[in-house]
Amino acid sequence: MASPRRRPPLVGLRVLECGDTLASAYAGRLLADLGADVLVVEDATGHPLRRIGPFLGGVAGPERSGAFGFFAAGKSSMLVDVGSPEAGRSLEAAAGRADVVIRASENGHDWLDDPALARACAANPGLIVTDLSTYGRVDRSDDRPAGMSDLLALAAGGLLSVNSTAPSGPDATPLRYRGELASIHTAGDAVIAVLGALFERDRSGLGQRIDVSAQAAVASILATALATWSYSGVSPVHNGRRGVAPWGFYRCLDGTVLVQVTEDSQWRAFVELLGNPDWGTLELFASNAQRIEAMDVLDPLVNEAVAGRTTDELLAGCHRLGVAAARIHTAADLLTWDHLAARRFFDQVPVDVDGQRTTLTVPGVPWRYRNTARPRRGAPPQLGGHTGRAATDWAPPPPAPSVAGEHARRTTVPPPLAGVRVVDLTWVWAGPYASLMLAHLGADVVKIESAERLDVTRQLGPWADDLPGPDRSGYFNQYNQGKRSMVVDLHHPDGVAVLRGLLSDADVVIDNRRAGTLTRLGFPYDSLRKLNPRIVAVSMTGFGEDGPERDRMAYGSIIDALSGVASSNGRPGGGPTDFPMSLPDPCAGFHAAIATLAALRRARRTGRGERVECSMLDASVAAFPWPVLYQGVERRPPPVIGNRDERFAPHDVYRCQGEYEWVAIAVADDDAFGRLAAAIGRPALAADRRFATVADRRAHVDELDAVLTTWTASRTPAEAAGALRSAGILAEAVAHMPDVAASPVLAARHFFTRHDHPAVGVKPLPGAAWSADRSPMVVGRAAPCLGADTHAVLHEWLGLPEDEIEGLAEAGVIRGEVATQPDR
Numbered sequence: 001m002a003s004p005r006r007r008p009p010l011v012g013l014r015v016l017e018c019g020d021t022l023a024s025a026y027a028g029r030l031l032a033d034l035g036a037d038v039l040v041v042e043d044a045t046g047h048p049l050r051r052i053g054p055f056l057g058g059v060a061g062p063e064r065s066g067a068f069g070f071f072a073a074g075k076s077s078m079l080v081d082v083g084s085p086e087a088g089r090s091l092e093a094a095a096g097r098a099d100v101v102i103r104a105s106e107n108g109h110d111w112l113d114d115p116a117l118a119r120a121c122a123a124n125p126g127l128i129v130t131d132l133s134t135y136g137r138v139d140r141s142d143d144r145p146a147g148m149s150d151l152l153a154l155a156a157g158g159l160l161s162v163n164s165t166a167p168s169g170p171d172a173t174p175l176r177y178r179g180e181l182a183s184i185h186t187a188g189d190a191v192i193a194v195l196g197a198l199f200e201r202d203r204s205g206l207g208q209r210i211d212v213s214a215q216a217a218v219a220s221i222l223a224t225a226l227a228t229w230s231y232s233g234v235s236p237v238h239n240g241r242r243g244v245a246p247w248g249f250y251r252c253l254d255g256t257v258l259v260q261v262t263e264d265s266q267w268r269a270f271v272e273l274l275g276n277p278d279w280g281t282l283e284l285f286a287s288n289a290q291r292i293e294a295m296d297v298l299d300p301l302v303n304e305a306v307a308g309r310t311t312d313e314l315l316a317g318c319h320r321l322g323v324a325a326a327r328i329h330t331a332a333d334l335l336t337w338d339h340l341a342a343r344r345f346f347d348q349v350p351v352d353v354d355g356q357r358t359t360l361t362v363p364g365v366p367w368r369y370r371n372t373a374r375p376r377r378g379a380p381p382q383l384g385g386h387t388g389r390a391a392t393d394w395a396p397p398p399p400a401p402s403v404a405g406e407h408a409r410r411t412t413v414p415p416p417l418a419g420v421r422v423v424d425l426t427w428v429w430a431g432p433y434a435s436l437m438l439a440h441l442g443a444d445v446v447k448i449e450s451a452e453r454l455d456v457t458r459q460l461g462p463w464a465d466d467l468p469g470p471d472r473s474g475y476f477n478q479y480n481q482g483k484r485s486m487v488v489d490l491h492h493p494d495g496v497a498v499l500r501g502l503l504s505d506a507d508v509v510i511d512n513r514r515a516g517t518l519t520r521l522g523f524p525y526d527s528l529r530k531l532n533p534r535i536v537a538v539s540m541t542g543f544g545e546d547g548p549e550r551d552r553m554a555y556g557s558i559i560d561a562l563s564g565v566a567s568s569n570g571r572p573g574g575g576p577t578d579f580p581m582s583l584p585d586p587c588a589g590f591h592a593a594i595a596t597l598a599a600l601r602r603a604r605r606t607g608r609g610e611r612v613e614c615s616m617l618d619a620s621v622a623a624f625p626w627p628v629l630y631q632g633v634e635r636r637p638p639p640v641i642g643n644r645d646e647r648f649a650p651h652d653v654y655r656c657q658g659e660y661e662w663v664a665i666a667v668a669d670d671d672a673f674g675r676l677a678a679a680i681g682r683p684a685l686a687a688d689r690r691f692a693t694v695a696d697r698r699a700h701v702d703e704l705d706a707v708l709t710t711w712t713a714s715r716t717p718a719e720a721a722g723a724l725r726s727a728g729i730l731a732e733a734v735a736h737m738p739d740v741a742a743s744p745v746l747a748a749r750h751f752f753t754r755h756d757h758p759a760v761g762v763k764p765l766p767g768a769a770w771s772a773d774r775s776p777m778v779v780g781r782a783a784p785c786l787g788a789d790t791h792a793v794l795h796e797w798l799g800l801p802e803d804e805i806e807g808l809a810e811a812g813v814i815r816g817e818v819a820t821q822p823d824r
Contacts, residue, residue, distance in 0.1 A: 006602075007373065008373070011035035013037065014036070014097065014390075014394050015031050015098065015099065016094050016100070016101045017039065018103050019041070021048075022071070022180045022183040022187075023180075023190070024102050024103070024104035025047070025049060025072065028040065029070075029072075030188070030191045032073075032375075033375055039075070039076045039094065039389060040072060040077050041091065043079070048106070048647065049065060050065045050067075050383070051065070052646045053634070056358065063353060063380075066633040067629060069360045073347075073349045073362065073378060074379075076381050077381035078090075078094065078386060078387050080111065080387075082111055092117075092119060095112060095116070095124070096127075096397065097396060098390070101117070101128070102130050102132065102190065104131070104148050107147045123397070124207075124397040125207060126207045128198065129207070130210040133147060133212075134152050134153045134213070135213055140745070143722075143725050143726070148214065151645075154182050154218055154664070155662075155732040155734045156740075156745070157214070158735050158737055159182075160175075160734045160735075161174065161237070161662075161734050162236050162581050163579060165570060165571050166578065167239065173571075174662055177583070178568050178626060179623070179626055184623045184624070185586070188590035188594065189769040192441070192593055192594060192597065193210045194210065196416040196597070197416065198416075203413075206774065209773045210771070213746075213749060213769055215746065216768075220767070221583055223581065224462055224478070226478070226737055226766055227765060229741055230765060231472075231760070232461070234462070236737055237736075238580055240580075241295060244261060244460075245298060246260075246270075246295070246298055247260045249576075250306045251307060253307070256311075257325055258326050258557055258560075258578070259324070266321075267291065270323045279301055285298060288460075315327060319553075322553060324557075326562050329567060330567050331567070331631035333564075334564050335631050339547045339548050342548060343544055346361050346628070347362050347364045348360070348361060348362075349377050352379065360629075361629075361632035361633075362632070366619040366622035367594075367612060369595070369612060370610065371608075371610055415442020415776045416441045420438070420507045420600065421506045423448060423502050423509040424483060425448050425512075425517065427512065429589070430540055430584070430585035430616055431511065432447075432457070432480055432589075433586045433589030434510060434512075434590070434593045436482065439779070441777050442776065443508070445482065446793050446797075448499065451815050458470040459473070461474070464761075476783060477782065478765045481783050482781055485784035485785065485790075486789055489812060496522055498813065499521065500531065502797055503523060503528065509537050509538065510538040510596065515543075525611045529609055529611075532609070537609065538596050539611075539614075540592050540615070541613070541615050542559065543617050544615040556582035556583060556584040559582075559617055560579055560582050564624070564637075565620060566579065568624075568640060572642045573640055574642075584619070591614055591623070592612070592614035599612055644701065647694070649694055649697035649704065650708055651665070651667065652665065652705060654709050655712060655713055656712050656715055657713065658716065661716065663731060666730040672728065672729060673697065676727065677691075680711040749771060751767050752764040753779045755779070757783065759785055787815045790815060
């Protein structure tokens, strides 16, 4: 008999969302989807999301915004007169009754200031405060602004230097992700850190201060970009060679498809699909490394070979032979896709418009729990509809623990997940990124590996000092920091017995292989929870554990194509875009980590585990909802606007002196534009009728961009950004990887890890995007060498004596450290 469905794991948690950014809104969205009671603070103009489309009925209005409807569904709204003493007192009182306060603002002005927050923390020692901003708030001595700008974070974090309007081409320009990628990942990092702080509070009763940098959040997810610089001294560029080949958009008879061939076995299958052309067996294309070098020769041949086929024919063949390929979905395709319909992915949110009840189609929750009821998202709140709720519905905080106080806050404590054991069956990127977040919080993450079929990223560069080897990959070593490695033959009965022993004592098991991986290993969830009732079993897949596409191969580029991200990005009015940098993997990773942490916290309190499922597709559609929102509300795809903004102008990147050098500029209001005009020596522009108001500037944005480019083109990015920042303008040089690695702002945050790796020595790599003033939530060690921890884990987790371990090794069931030296 099935156990009764439980309530979401964060029911009862009170969150004060005190911010006007998309980052704070998505952090609140994620916490609300875990059951938290989220109260949004708004001023008289309402949250900025209320002022952007799509709008129900095609008419703008604060209660008609589909954007606000999605991000605020089920939340409450508290109206304050920002800056007034009364508002300060009411916010301080609300914070004093909250469990979590999220602060973030576009202009850097805190609605709940530091003195009021300090008083709230004194009255409520369990309060967890999380600040989200472009550069972070701690250890800052530079001239950069204190607020939150997605565009500046993408520039400072390095993404704009490697992501462009085309993988190659002389007219390519830096391109952001529509949907505010920096804000989405900043929100995810914030929620992970908040959940870590909740583990600590469960132990001590004390809260803490968390600071999240959007620049760091971006720098931590750039695939191999920073590792390429750190490991091989090469700075990746927007038109550099991709890590596998062939990979790109290819034109068929009736449409365009995305194909990505990652492994050599997939290449051989693809050649077979193309009819075994003579060139398919050339030594020039024998390995992935050779195909990358010969891409200029290979790409035209592939284009010619697929040009005579229909998209259905090519995709069916790719699917049959295990080659990753996809059509480029439009927004309309998403809403009519039988796969998402079969998974009942979309939610219908009730909305009141002029007294009439209607519904808004929005992406569903980006994870699934087997034993927990799916949350029902309520209507988005009316502006100020719950202003007094914190005082009437939120109970005062419990009495402070006896150790509370400033001294207790400073006491050294273990990491939040100290003692938590994680069996890590993941590989490539999405899964390792999820388990990396658990390692950051102090979990003992043991990666189960095979000596015969290495993790793909152990076989891909960049290589330390250009010397290949399974322990020398910057790709693997970046996303497996803080973990341990053991090599076990899971095809051998004794290897399965070892895994059984590990699972019986683990708190979490996580995999990201094909749907049904645990079942194929002999551990279907029902059996697993009998073995270990408290275990949280997490599966990450491309398309979910059910639905027509459940067995389809998925890489990040495939998810970009199918989720509507590719079709909604590009030059203004253009698209779809073949992204040089595909990022659904870390997007799925942080969503899976959040769902895992919430389930784990409940399991440690109740002794009852959970089955967690997270798909790359679901996470991407949820994080970047614009195709669904526009198609559902206005029956059209979202406008493709490049780096421009729906509310501000100018808001873009502008060419500077040098080869592919740019500066990002964002102007929020008319006063700022007046300062910009003066800073570039053109004060009369502020009175020019083409540019006098934001509406005018948006209507004449091409002319405005031409004026700005004339000024920036004669300056370096640093000169342009510095001059504009001096005038109070949001501006940032588009950083290349050496710039990111040398960033004094990131250095002050101790963002880069410098652990001594046994095979490669000290090679700086990105760490966590957050800092915390109580719990150590940092990278604890370098990534493991293959099999280096096999014996230690068998001793510590299973208590096996040395002679038994030696017997397993002699039988080939386990292996110790396999290789630390480069392959020559």
